[in-house]
Amino acid sequence: MARATANPGTTMAITKDLIAASSTPLVLSILKQGDSYGYEIIQKVRESSDGALEWADGMLYPILHRLEKKDLVESYWGQADNGRRRKYYRLKKEGRRVLTEQRKAWDEVHDVLNKLNGGAPCSA
Numbered sequence: 001m002a003r004a005t006a007n008p009g010t011t012m013a014i015t016k017d018l019i020a021a022s023s024t025p026l027v028l029s030i031l032k033q034g035d036s037y038g039y040e041i042i043q044k045v046r047e048s049s050d051g052a053l054e055w056a057d058g059m060l061y062p063i064l065h066r067l068e069k070k071d072l073v074e075s076y077w078g079q080a081d082n083g084r085r086r087k088y089y090r091l092k093k094e095g096r097r098v099l100t101e102q103r104k105a106w107d108e109v110h111d112v113l114n115k116l117n118g119g120a121p122c123s124a
Helices: 016-032 038-048 057-069 093-116
Strands: 003-007 010-013 073-079 085-091
Touching: 016 038, 016 057, 016 073, 016 085, 016 093, 038 057, 038 085, 057 073, 057 085, 085 093
Parallel strands: none
Antiparallel strands: 003 010, 073 085
């Protein structure tokens, strides 16, 4: 379940449509920082959103598989510190290009929202 805090003490749900639209640039942004594995990606989303986005395995892995199929990321097996095998994901060159495009698109949408809101933050 994803949620966003609108004001202290108030919780507002983030719609499934917004979660779906933001999932690709979020995952690609995380992988731009370096190779990562599923649980770590989920943790980074949670930490980066201050707990507003809570992703589950069942949501993340279909996204990762779709990104692999589109040749934006690649996976490989590595060994964790505890000796267990773990599947890692890394951003490919095409993934970097798509991330740049999607960041520009998100920036444009953000700018429009700000203009429509009189330049004030959307939470105001």
